[in-house]
Amino acid sequence: MLIQADTLTDYIRKIFVASGCSDAESARISGNLVDANLNGHDSHGVIRTPRYLQWLREEKLLPDRDLSTVSESGSLLILDGNYGFGQTVGPLAVERGIALTQELGVAVVALKHAGHLGRIGAFAEMAAERDQVSIHFVNVAGSVLVAPFGGTERRMSTAPVAIGVPVRNDAPIILDFATSLVAEGKILVAAKGGKPLPADSLVGPDGNTTGDPTLLYGDADPAVTPDQRRGPGAMTTMGAHKGSGLALMCELLAGALTGSGATGPDYPRVYNGMLSIYMSVDRFDTDDSFAAEIKRYVAYFKSSKPAAPDGEVLVPGEPEQRVRTERLGNGIPLANDAWAAIVKAGEQAGVHAAI
Ligand code: NAD
Numbered sequence: 001m002l003i004q005a006d007t008l009t010d011y012i013r014k015i016f017v018a019s020g021c022s023d024a025e026s027a028r029i030s031g032n033l034v035d036a037n038l039n040g041h042d043s044h045g046v047i048r049t050p051r052y053l054q055w056l057r058e059e060k061l062l063p064d065r066d067l068s069t070v071s072e073s074g075s076l077l078i079l080d081g082n083y084g085f086g087q088t089v090g091p092l093a094v095e096r097g098i099a100l101t102q103e104l105g106v107a108v109v110a111l112k113h114a115g116h117l118g119r120i121g122a123f124a125e126m127a128a129e130r131d132q133v134s135i136h137f138v139n140v141a142g143s144v145l146v147a148p149f150g151g152t153e154r155r156m157s158t159a160p161v162a163i164g165v166p167v168r169n170d171a172p173i174i175l176d177f178a179t180s181l182v183a184e185g186k187i188l189v190a191a192k193g194g195k196p197l198p199a200d201s202l203v204g205p206d207g208n209t210t211g212d213p214t215l216l217y218g219d220a221d222p223a224v225t226p227d228q229r230r231g232p233g234a235m236t237t238m239g240a241h242k243g244s245g246l247a248l249m250c251e252l253l254a255g256a257l258t259g260s261g262a263t264g265p266d267y268p269r270v271y272n273g274m275l276s277i278y279m280s281v282d283r284f285d286t287d288d289s290f291a292a293e294i295k296r297y298v299a300y301f302k303s304s305k306p307a308a309p310d311g312e313v314l315v316p317g318e319p320e321q322r323v324r325t326e327r328l329g330n331g332i333p334l335a336n337d338a339w340a341a342i343v344k345a346g347e348q349a350g351v352h353a354a355i
Contacts, residue, residue: 001339002331007355009034011346012046018349019053021063025088032087036119037332040323042194043185044119047338050345052085052116060269061085061115067092070259075100075107078259081114083271090117090274094126097278101132105283111274112260116140121176121320123276124164128172133279136162139255142267145216146180147234149244152203154234157263158184159250166281168291173298174317179247180235184228187213187235191226192337204233 009030016026029052037045055061065084069077077096081089093111100107117123120136127134140157148155160183162176178184182201190197190213197211204215215233217226237243253275255262260273281290302313327333334342343353 001336002333003355004331005034005038005328008037008046008332011351011353011355012049012342014351015049015053015342015346015349018351019056021056021085025064025085028087028091029085032118032122034332035122037334038324038327039119039121039320040327041119041183041185041320042189042334042338043183045332046334046342047185047188047192048116048118050341053345053349055115055269065089067096067111070110070112075104076110077107078110078112080112081271083113083269084115086115086117086272089114090123090272091126093274094123094276097134097276098127098130098132101127101278101280102130105280107278109274109276109278110258110260111272111276112258114260114272114274116270117272117274119176120160120162120274121164121174121317123274124162124174124176125172127278128164128166128174131166131168131281133166133281134162134164135277136160137250137254137275138162139250139253139260139263139273140270141255141261141263141273142270143184143228144263144265145184145228145235146237146247147203148248149237149241152205152207152234155263156237156244156247156251158235159247159254161246161250165294167294167298170295171317171321173294173315174320176316177238179237179243179250181238181243182235184216184235187216187228188226189335189338191217191220192335192341194335194338200236202233203236209236 012030013026016029033046062083065082067089068080070080071078079093097107097109120138124134138160143157144154146156158178158180160178165173199211200209201211202215203209216228216231218230220226237247251262254273258273258275304313
């Protein structure tokens with residue numbers, strides 16, 4: 001089915017209001033989830049609604065929390081998200097990092113104990129809008145899903161990385177990916193009848209790879225929110241040993257260094273840690289060459305002859321911009337099972353879908 005972004009945003013907002021979040025927070029959550037769908041990242045879109053509501057009921061995710069400052073010294077800021085919604089504490093932390101960078105030129109912000117931060121590229125976009133380069137390492141404490149290179153048992157989270165580079169008078173370049181071969185939400189989408197997975201997304205106890213979501217979720221009814229602890233297998237990393245090493249570094253930087261915690265089996269809740277580095281372009285760009293050099297290099301990069309006859313070389317961020325334009329016009333596609341699970345969760349909260 002296809003739903004217009006505004007209609008979907010309003011429906012999801014009402015569900016979170018009915019579940020105890022303030023109007024402002026509910027608008028942030030629904031706006032952020034629908035924004036992920038608009039960017040083509042359905043794994044981090046409205047499909048997350050039932051799970052967020054479950055965490056809210058279980059008090060694993062807390063409504064309307066503010067950040068607390070653990071310490072602030074020079075260009076280093078350490079913040080605690082107090083298990084509040086990532087859609088609230090995430091942008092607050094990023095705003096603090098951007099403000100410090102406007103003052104000092106560079107800043108490092110450690111954010112611990114943040115509720116699920118969703119699409120990390122949204123934070124790189126916020127910094128790019130203020131003419132700042134940013135790098136974000138993230139881990140997901142309590143979410144042990146991914147096998148290290150050479151292993152079959154889960155030891156790591158899907159640990160995403162995002163890097164944003166602003167381009168004057170043009171869209172920013174935003175690289176934003178999970179270090180697992182696919183984001184966990186993409187397995188959730190596949191389990192609910194959406195796009196099938198690459199054949200090497202998961203590894204079984206026998207060491208063989210497959211694209212079968214039951215290796216992660218077991219045989220759970222996909223109409224009910226699947227439990228990713230039930231499956232006998234593990235997700236694989238992207239880029240073999242390199243992706244595995246990058247995921248390890250996310251656990252160490254975003255988890256251990258921030259004080260949030262590298263992932264493991266004994267966490268009572270699932271939450272994000274994030275280490276962000278911000279750099280103000282104006283402090284680097286003393287001869288005003290950055291924008292022209294980016295444009296020259298991107299044109300050179302994209303001029304590489306496509307591998308496929310009808311192919312095209314894109315820079316990171318371009319696929320999202322294209323999907324966004326298309327979905328703003330035509331609506332957001334949702335798999336039937338995903339929609340059924342959202343409607344069911346909405347009805348539990350007392351909100352009936354008039355769509
Ligand atoms: P993905 O595999 O779709 O990769 C996305 C990146 O690759 C983007 O930068 C995109 O612009 C670029 N890209 C895609 N196709 C391209 C092409 N043809 N040419 C050039 N560049 C291309 O993303 P993913 O790994 O599935 O991650 C999805 C989302 O999940 C991300 O937004 C990530 O932040 C989010 N995530 C969040 C958490 C969390 O705990 N909050 C955990 C994992 C992932």
